[in-house]
Amino acid sequence: MKIAFIGLGNMGGPMARNLLKAGHQVVAVDLNREAVQELVSAGASAGDLAQAAQCQVVISMLPAGRHVASLYLGDDGLLAKLAKGTLVIDSSTIDAATAKLVHQHAEPLGIDFVDAPVSGGTAGAAAGTLTFIVGGQDSAFDRAKPVLDAMGANIFHAGGAGAGQVAKICNNMLLSVLMAGTCEALQLGLAHGLDATVLSNIMKVSSGGNWVLEKYNPVPGVMENAPASKGYQGGFMSQLMSKDLELAMGAAGEVAAPVPMGALARSLYQMHNKKGNGTKDFSSLLALFEE
Numbered sequence: 001m002k003i004a005f006i007g008l009g010n011m012g013g014p015m016a017r018n019l020l021k022a023g024h025q026v027v028a029v030d031l032n033r034e035a036v037q038e039l040v041s042a043g044a045s046a047g048d049l050a051q052a053a054q055c056q057v058v059i060s061m062l063p064a065g066r067h068v069a070s071l072y073l074g075d076d077g078l079l080a081k082l083a084k085g086t087l088v089i090d091s092s093t094i095d096a097a098t099a100k101l102v103h104q105h106a107e108p109l110g111i112d113f114v115d116a117p118v119s120g121g122t123a124g125a126a127a128g129t130l131t132f133i134v135g136g137q138d139s140a141f142d143r144a145k146p147v148l149d150a151m152g153a154n155i156f157h158a159g160g161a162g163a164g165q166v167a168k169i170c171n172n173m174l175l176s177v178l179m180a181g182t183c184e185a186l187q188l189g190l191a192h193g194l195d196a197t198v199l200s201n202i203m204k205v206s207s208g209g210n211w212v213l214e215k216y217n218p219v220p221g222v223m224e225n226a227p228a229s230k231g232y233q234g235g236f237m238s239q240l241m242s243k244d245l246e247l248a249m250g251a252a253g254e255v256a257a258p259v260p261m262g263a264l265a266r267s268l269y270q271m272h273n274k275k276g277n278g279t280k281d282f283s284s285l286l287a288l289f290e291e
């Protein structure tokens with residue numbers, strides 16, 4: 001299939017590579033020329049929005065809702081340029097309201113749109129083992145699934161328009177709480193002179209075991225491939241976690257759901273980012289407890 005991939009950052013770049021590996025033709029679109037060139041060297045062709053509009057499938061992987069809205073909506077937006085029957089997959093993590101708005105604009109144009117945010121981080125993007133959490137009509141999900149299979153291991157249909165974003169935000173709010181709690185517990189042990197690897201191995205198989213301890217240890221040197229061991233680079237930026245927590249607070253406000261743990265994690269990330277850590281991986285939150 002001919003697929004336009006818009007947004008080739010930490011996540012989009014490796015995801016698009018997996019589409020190439022699966023035999024798809026990929027038209028690479030990004031504001032950053034280097035990101036486009038990297039994908040061209042892997043076999044893609046460099047493109048712009050006019051070329052993207054000629055593709056059967058369009059995938060976007062952009063930072064936030066405002067980028068997605070400005071890409072697709074309005075008289076000059078991409079939706080207005082697409083042929084009827086085009087499949088559009090937005091895998092960015094954004095607010096459910098913007099996702100629903102794009103759904104509303106796509107439907108009368110005969111465009112199959114799904115919100116399909118991901119979980120699994122940059123490692124999952126590179127390995128093609130992402131979890132896709134999809135919102136949209138059954139028929140659009142059925143069309144999207146074989147494309148998503150090339151980039152992910154688990155493809156869930158969460159519900160109708162925007163449901164993928166809501167489920168994703170629930171997950172990331174929980175992740176932020178697990179990361180904050182794990183940093184706090186590890187730092188307590190370290191302050192008592194315990195070895196980070198020994199303590200992590202104990203907690204990992206005990207009742208405190210969680211995804212952070214298993215896959216994403218925040219202490220440098222405990223896990224060779226974790227961002228903590230690479231200067232907190234190349235993972236999921238703290239500022240993006242803050243963004244997701246703002247989305248979670250917004251979603252909670254809409255239905256008056258109490259989210260005290262998420263609200264605390266949001267404040268911790270705000271403090272951490274104000275200290276200049278916004279572009280570091282979100283596991284760098286450990287520094288807040290070290291201080």
Ligand code: NAD
Nearest residue numbers: 007008009010011030031032062063092093121122235236
């Ligand atoms: P990133 O900042 O590394 O990449 C975003 C890319 O989009 C950049 O290359 C940027 O140049 C490009 N871009 C921005 N506006 C554009 C436009 N109008 N047209 C074309 N290109 C444009 O971000 P990322 O880490 O890849 O994250 C992307 C999305 O995935 C975010 O919504 C994030 O919350 C979500 N996400 C990230 C991770 C992670 O571990 N990094 C995990 C799950 C979900």
